[in-house]
Amino acid sequence: MTNASAQTSAGSTSASDPNYERRWLVLVIVAVTQLMIVLDATIVNIALPQAQADLAITDGNRTWVVTAYALAFGALLLLGGRLSDYWGRRRSFVVGMSGFAVASAVGGLAQESWQLFVARAGQGIFAALLVPAALAILTVTFTDPKERAKAFGVFGAIAGGGAAVGLLLGGVLTEYLSWRWCLLVNVPVAVIAVVAAIVVVKESKADGDTRYDLPGAVLVALGLGSLVYGFTRAEHGWGSVSAVSFIAIGLALVVAFGYVEARSDNPLLPLSVLFHRDRGPAFFASMMVGAILVGATLFLTFYFQIVLQYSPIMAGLASMPITAGIFVTAGIASALLPRFGPKPLMSVGPVIAAVGLLLLTRIGVDSSYWASVFPALILVGLGLGLLIIPQQNVALIGVADHDAGAASALVNATMQVGGALGAAIFTSVYTSGKQTFLTDNPAPTPPATMPSPAASMKQVPSDQELAAMPESMRDFVLASVDRIFQAEVNAYHTVFAIAAVFIALISPVVVLVVRAKKDDLPAGDVVVHAG
Template identity: 50%
Template sequence: MSSRPALARLDDPASDCGPTDAPAVATTPTMPPADGPPDRSARRWWILVVLAATQLLVVLDGTIVSIALPQAQAELGLSDSQRQWVVTAYALAFGALLLLGGRVADYWGRKRTFLLGMVGFGVASLLAGFARDGVELIAARGLQGAFAALLAPAALALLTVSFPSGRERNTAFAVFGAIAGVGAAVGLVLGGALTELADWRWCLWVNVPVVIVAFVAGKLLVAESRAQGDNRYDVLGTIVVVLGLGALVYGLTLAEHSWTAPGTVACLVGGVALLALFVLVESRVAQPLLPLRIVRDRVRAGAFLLQAIVGALMIGALLYLSFHLQVVMGLSPLRAGLGSVPMTLVILVLAPVVTTVLLPRVGPRPLMIAGPLVAAVGLLLLCRVTVGGSYAAEILPSQLVLGVGLALVLVPLQNVALAGVAPHDAGAASATVNAAMQIGGSIGLSVFTTIYAAALPTAAAPTPADLVDGYSAVFVAAAIAMALGAVLAALLIRGPKEKLLPSGDHQAVHLG
């Protein structure tokens, strides 16, 4: 359902400020200084295997549960709002804590953080699989997201230390990034297979054996490293931004019932106020979670906003395509998972073409305007879905068009977001790109759920025709959001193409 391009360029990673679609997504690439002793033996390739498995785990967990949601909803009696939060809790916790996770990895120790994140992720997956109701499942998914925010930056930091330079570094990052590109598609297919052949709970339990193997291998193979110097955590900033985002997303969820209810208004106003307070806090602390100079740049701010809109599409809107395939068209979970793969394949095929041919020739701006518009066309094609329609006639064309649009926008987006970043801000900027994807997905899914609910009849149980109306309303809203993204790109992404592309030989991987 979501897919991420493999690689984006990044400036010198020698950063003293810690901080991973897609996409897709996912990443805090805290790009740390190579201050630990690099592992020059052959075992670092085994380290790559372990870290790549971790990357796959984090990325596919954003989508693997999506295919299982109809069965989970039926068994646990989830409301539509709770169903949404099973996805939102993971993405919101992951995105909101990503920057902090990178700092913890750099300051506390990258190996130690990796091992802690791995254990926590495994325990959270086990708890989620044993959930007896919606509250337990949502809480465990949020816990998964929190530990993913430790795992992702720690894994990327360890990769950077293990492969400090040269051709081997490029190979390692290419493998790591390719895993990010296919992880979402693997999650959809694996989730469909496990749900159909076993039980939806295995979409969560499948993490546990991977965690055990990765923990043991990480313990034996990986060397410890950490950043040097004055290392202080921005605890106040972290608390404020988590509470602010949580209140905002919860308020949008409550808006499904009423925009004017006191609880809805209080959450929305409180969320905005807390986010404004976060900006004030970040302007005054010595080592901010998010240095404001990163987002003051007009071009970079435009890239972050566009990334959030793409996240809303990939994490939010396309979840409803999965529902349509299973609930209305009656496809099995496995066939529904396979039905979402063509978009990912198109992105994977076109991403190298965009990177090596289009981007150097025309620059990022035309692609970042055209990409969202093409994706909007793909979403409008989805509005033609009917109760008795076929996959080949109604779904496949939109999947192919969406793949083209997302390939055009995602590759240059990563480049533009990291262009002109000072070396000491590289980690934080890269983390912000990926956090924007997850947070945009959380907010987008809440908004789309409200739009979906408003399109359904209030009295009787919805018929398949009513569900199609609700899904179509979501696709129209997502198309409008993508068109808005094209407008933002036209207004904010300005300058010669040489200025809009980062320099340097280092790479960042998009995890999220």
């Protein structure tokens, strides 16, 4: 009787799901896709200093390599989810992957900074179509609860560990090949994935109303873009006309987006998902986490490679304690969440992360990594891991079934948008802080025998080069290098201090607003893909 029942169940599953017989091959394709997307969020971080030097990107503009990707991804992710459901999941996957490969090739071959920025934005646009399609294919393919749990476990493990792999792979490719291969590596992977999807994956679409909320998509994309650009203009002064104007326009467009969504029959973002006593703080937390993971930690790469003179591989390894900390407390949080509920974890985690960020305000030009940097990064990771797991679960509390996809996508979108806004804000803070330090600490007077002091300061001279210099020139060069490095570190201190405030703000919001108990948590798997 059991065997007959199982066969009947399997037969009905196979009939309702055209991908059932090839479901494990589908999982491999989706897993490779997820790995590529997650890698791309961090792989360029390590390559950025070399890309900046190669393409003559200014300090104020270099974070656009990260911001352009995160902003396009986050702003269009909700629309990408709708498109993949209505247009066809396999078709969306193939188009998204193909476009991602083309954008990666353009970025890897870029000869001007604007070409790299446009390519990164292109990656974000196609990732916003690709990632929801991949997750939707996985969802409709694995309908058996046990098999779905295994599939989502693989998906989640890649989402969690891919960032660390990206840092290491970025270091290896940058050091032994070129920073360009951090982008070009996507091309062969994408070609294989597209061919496999065409051969293996069968098409599927959502039923029902298939209208698109294009006005909402345009308003939110333009609004977020204006906000981010306004914050980048703040490097010229927080009261500058351009900064205030773009920020004001961005806020107005976001408000207009809310107005449109409230009156739309088929909204891109149902406002009931966002404006909820428990879910609202979860989305706020997601945005702050994105600001830290994408925006603030980017400056660790600059500190390691510019100030401490680490190689790309060493910089990648030096950044990994954050990921290790997240892994440790993510497991602990998963075990504690059913016992204590989300509020205690979401209240304590941000405080621990904030302490770690504050410890980073004590780093110096000659700081010991193990004594000064490592403990701080571990605390940041431990705190974020304690926060992320309950935050992702709270984001789905009380969400109706037909809005579950929008709520899950919103977690990812807020994290990406938070990363874009964080990178813009922190870059403005960094640029203004560095300039203030250099203004308050004038450059040393060059010796009369030094014909071109500016030319000698393009990079840190080697010990052999210093030994060959006259003593007066050597003293001048060392003093100049120390001044520049002190300016860098002083600016990093300000960035990490503000980042600590950002993440710490989560705790009072959670304490005062969140009411969710352990029994309120959604049943089943919560899958949130990092990007």
